[in-house]
Amino acid sequence: MCFFDEKISEALLIGLQDFEFAFSEDGEERRFYYHTQxxxxLDNLLGDIYHKILDMERAIIRDLVCRVLxxxxxxxxxxxxxxxxxxxxxxxxxxxxNNYVRPILTEDSILEIQNGRHALQEMTVDTFVPNDTKIRSAGRINIITGPNYSGKSIYIKQVALVVFLAHIGxxxxxxxxxxxxxxxxxxxxxSKSMTxxxxxxxxxxxxxxxMLRHATSRSLCLLDxxxxxxxxxDGIGLLGGTxxxxxxxxxxxxxxxxTHLTEIFTENYFPQSEHIKCCTMSVLNPDGQTSNEDIIFLYRLVPGQALLSFGLHCAQLAGMFME
Incomplete structure (x- = not known):
């Protein structure tokens, strides 16, 4: 049996009287099949061997699978x-x-990172500001305040990534x-799951x-x-209770x-404890104004507390305010 990609014309068939149309196949390229003398x-001698070929292929595949298994x-x-x-x-x-260093793993429940960086964030910015982390027996609860867009979430995540990478070798x-x-x-x-x-x-x-039910002294807890x-x-109460x-x-x-809920400091929503340490992401605000356009984010973690979020300034940076 022979085939053509396009059906041959009736005029051509008159010149090829020995061609007898058999069937056609639909697909990306439609094919038409014809019998000749x-x-x-060959059909009379060998029969239709197409299905025999398929049966042989299936038998070979089954045998190969069995041998591989x-x-x-x-x-x-x-x-x-x-x-x-x-x-x-x-x-x-x-x-x-990326100039990573070999961490030192210890059985002591401590965490000391010098000039830590976020493994992914540093690849997306021209300059990344590293930060230190030091958690020993005292100051194990770090409350981090600071303006929006100052790097609080990135800092928390980078500490977790350093700990995770160290544990996988x-x-x-x-x-x-x-x-x-x-x-x-x-x-x-x-995070929000769509499922x-x-x-x-x-x-x-x-x-x-x-976290509250299962965390131990060896656990790392991140709350953003x-x-x-x-x-x-309600939020202040939940945060203070935690x-x-x-x-x-x-x-x-x-x-x-x-957190931005700085009321927890002024209203004494948690006890005074050596376990609690307050830090903030510093900004350069020369005049100490709440809406200063010259505010510069330094992305540097320092001791202290921040009572301002500079949310309007961040909105201006995002282009929300029209001239």
Whole structure:
């Protein structure tokens, strides 16, 4: 049987009287099949071997699969080894390209990072400002305040990434790092899952609830703007209660908490404790104005508290205000 990509014309068939139309196939390129005297002779001699060929192909594939399955444990082991080697090589290449250092893991529940950086954020900006982290027996609950757009969330996430990378055997983006063994990293970062019917605030509550029930002195707890998804009074109460819960530990987990709810400082929503340390992301505001257009974000973590958010200034930077 012979075929053509396009159906031959009736005039051409008159010149090719030996061609007899058999059938056509639809597809991206429609094909038309014809019998000739020679193909009819082959059909009579051999029969329709197309289905025989398909049967032979299926038999060969089944035999190949059976033979391969005999070596499934060895193949699985080889694939897992190749995947692990690929991960290790990738970590090594990134560490060399971005000047990562080898962390020191210790059984002490401490965390000391010198000039830590965010592994992803530093690749997207021209200049990244590194920050130090020091958590020992005192000051384990770090309350971080500061204006919008000042780098609070990036700082919290970069600490978690350094701890995580250290535990999977990778070098870390820092000048040096001493990382205590960590059993869990708890996050309440305001993420919203599109597959659930819960609000962002309810997701935060579940995450913080899990954190409060299961965190140990070896855990790392991250809370980014917890309490902002409801009325200010309720949010302040929830945040203050969470801080008080951790402060009542004999040896609290390592907590990094960012917030704009500065009322927790003025209204004494949590007890005075050596476990609590207050930090802020510094800005350069020469005149001390609340709406100064000359504000410069320094992205540097320093001791202290910030009572202003400079939200209007950030809105101006975002282009919300028209001239």
């Amino acid at each position: 020679k193909t009819r002779e 005999q070596f499934l444990p060895q193949l699985t082991k080889a694939v897992n080894f190749a995947a692990e080697l690929d991960c290790i090589l990738s970590l090594a290449i990134v560490a060399r390209q 990778s070098f870390v983006p820092a000048d040096s790092a001493v990382v205590g063994l960590t059993d869990r990293i708890f996050c309440a970062m305001g 659930t019917e819960q609000s962002t605030f309810m997701i935060d509550l579940h995450q913080v609830g899990t 703007e917890f309490g902002k998804g409801t009325l200010t009074e 801080i008080s819960h951790f402060a009542n530990y004999d040896y609290p987990p390592k907590v990094l908490l960012s």
